Amino acid sequence: MSDFEFEDSNSGSFARFLSNGCVSCQKGAKMVLFVTGRCYRDCFYCPLSDERKDRDVVFANERPVYLDEDILEEAESMNAEGTGITGGEPLLESGSVLHYISLLKSRFGPGHHIHLYTSIPADNDMIQKLAAAGLDEIRFHPPTEMWESLVGSDFEASIRTAQAAGISAGIEIPALPNAVDVAVFAKKIDCFLNLNELEFSENNADAMKEHGFSLIDNESNAVFGSREIARQAYEVGGKINFCASRYKDAVQLRLRLIRTAVSSARPFDEITADGTIIYGKLKIQSVFLNDFATFLEDLEVPAEAYEILDPDGNSDDFAVVETAAGIAEELAEIFREDEISDFGEVQFWLFERYPFSNGFVVESSRIY
Numbered sequence: 614m615s616d617f618e619f620e621d622s623n624s625g626s627f628a629r630f631l632s633n634g635c636v637s638c639q640k641g642a643k644m645v646l647f648v649t650g651r652c653y654r655d656c657f658y659c660p661l662s663d664e665r666k667d668r669d670v671v672f673a674n675e676r677p678v679y680l681d682e683d684i685l686e687e688a689e690s691m692n693a694e695g696t697g698i699t700g701g702e703p704l705l706e707s708g709s710v711l712h713y714i715s716l717l718k719s720r721f722g723p724g725h726h727i728h729l730y731t732s733i734p735a736d737n738d739m740i741q742k743l744a745a746a747g748l749d750e751i752r753f754h755p756p757t758e759m760w761e762s763l764v765g766s767d768f769e770a771s772i773r774t775a776q777a778a779g780i781s782a783g784i785e786i787p788a789l790p791n792a793v794d795v796a797v798f799a800k801k802i803d804c805f806l807n808l809n810e811l812e813f814s815e816n817n818a819d820a821m822k823e824h825g826f827s828l829i830d831n832e833s834n835a836v837f838g839s840r841e842i843a844r845q846a847y848e849v850g851g852k853i854n855f856c857a858s859r860y861k862d863a864v865q866l867r868l869r870l871i872r873t874a875v876s877s878a879r880p881f882d883e884i885t886a887d888g889t890i891i892y893g894k895l896k897i898q899s900v901f902l903n904d905f906a907t908f909l910e911d912l913e914v915p916a917e918a919y920e921i922l923d924p925d926g927n928s929d930d931f932a933v934v935e936t937a938a939g940i941a942e943e944l945a946e947i948f949r950e951d952e953i954s955d956f957g958e959v960q961f962w963l964f965e966r967y968p969f970s971n972g973f974v975v976e977s978s979r980i981y
């Protein structure tokens with residue numbers, strides 16, 4: 614853990630303390646492991662999407678998880694330094710949480726930092742199990758109606774038990790009115806307090822409006838006034854980190870995409886500053902593939918500069934050759950100028966997409 618003063622004028626984040634989990638999260642180096650969308654609470658501000666809320670699903674980042682291997686592959690694909698376990702309420706599936714902690718620690722070693730979000734004040738037995746599995750950090754989210762009366766509560770007991778068991782423990786809540794009371798409590802018991810800028814999501818928008826909240830502007834999801842509440846809480850002192858909505862989107866997500874792109878890009882993929890990849894795509898009738906490969910060899914295009922994707926090898930179908938954007942552009946130019954027709958109809962495209970397998974396509978354009 615580190616003590617310092619941090620103020621990011623671009624995003625609006627500020628902190629005088631960052632837990633180790635936050636340090637790797639800020640680098641975009643944490644995988645998000647979502648363990649069950651079920652939750653026994655009903656916070657009006659809960660941001661969960663329909664795809665996840667109340668559903669017994671597991672996701673590693675955006676990848677649905679059916680097998681342990683899905684989690685390990687996702688962590689490898691982004692070269693993760695650690696994992697944040699969230700939900701729903703992950704401790705409703707405590708057996709899975711313990712299993713995943715052990716799995717990640719045994720594959721990636723004790724240095725793979727794992728933190729857990731929970732709204733349950735876990736009892737001594739559960740804390741000992743989490744510690745034995747290797748959990749590094751736990752962040753409790755007490756219900757808003759308890760924020761003024763946390764002293765002597767089960768949450769205080771859980772935080773103290775976790776700290777005694779060697780788990781770094783604190784509180785993480787959205788910056789809603791009364792967060793100042795939580796700051797007073799956190800300072801008193803000397804635990805960290807992470808404040809999230811309150812955000813609108815598709816599913817909580819109606820409830821947020823009913824509670825009198827509005828957006829800062831039309832370009833962000835952040836709630837008007839949440840940052841000012843966090844600032845008041847910050848003035849209380851103590852180990853506080855305010856994570857702005859823009860910081861999550863603009864910095865953490867972008868850095869995670871870049872990490873994923875760097876570890877999974879093919880030699881010819883171009884990685885953009887946003888972490889997307891750009892490449893060229895040629896669509897060609899499968900029957901002409903062998904001749905076309907010879908044509909590329911004659912042009913001295915190196916083998917590592919393209920990849921042939923012909924899934925079913927059916928000669929009636931179109932196959933795909935993916936290559937560097939620059940090579941696709943040059944080939945398109947050659948085909949156009951020389952009016953080449955030896956390979957049937959060949960289409961030339963440029964693609965930009967997220968760096969996951971079958972990642973969302975940001976843009977595609979046909980160049981010839």
Ligand SMILES: C[S@@+](CC[C@H](N)C(=O)[O-])C[C@H]1O[C@@H](n2cnc3c(N)ncnc32)[C@H](O)[C@@H]1O
Nearest residue numbers: 658660700701730731754785786787809811812
């Ligand atoms: C969605 S919860 C899931 C884990 C667990 N149920 C909990 O509440 O901690 C994960 C984190 O999101 C934060 N959060 C919930 N609603 C939010 C909102 N509308 N805006 C910003 N953060 C929110 C919570 O404070 C919590 O730290």
Ligand code: SF4
Nearest residue numbers: 652654656659701732
């Ligand atoms: S405790 Fe967490 S998951 Fe459950 S309703 Fe509240 S914010 Fe949503």
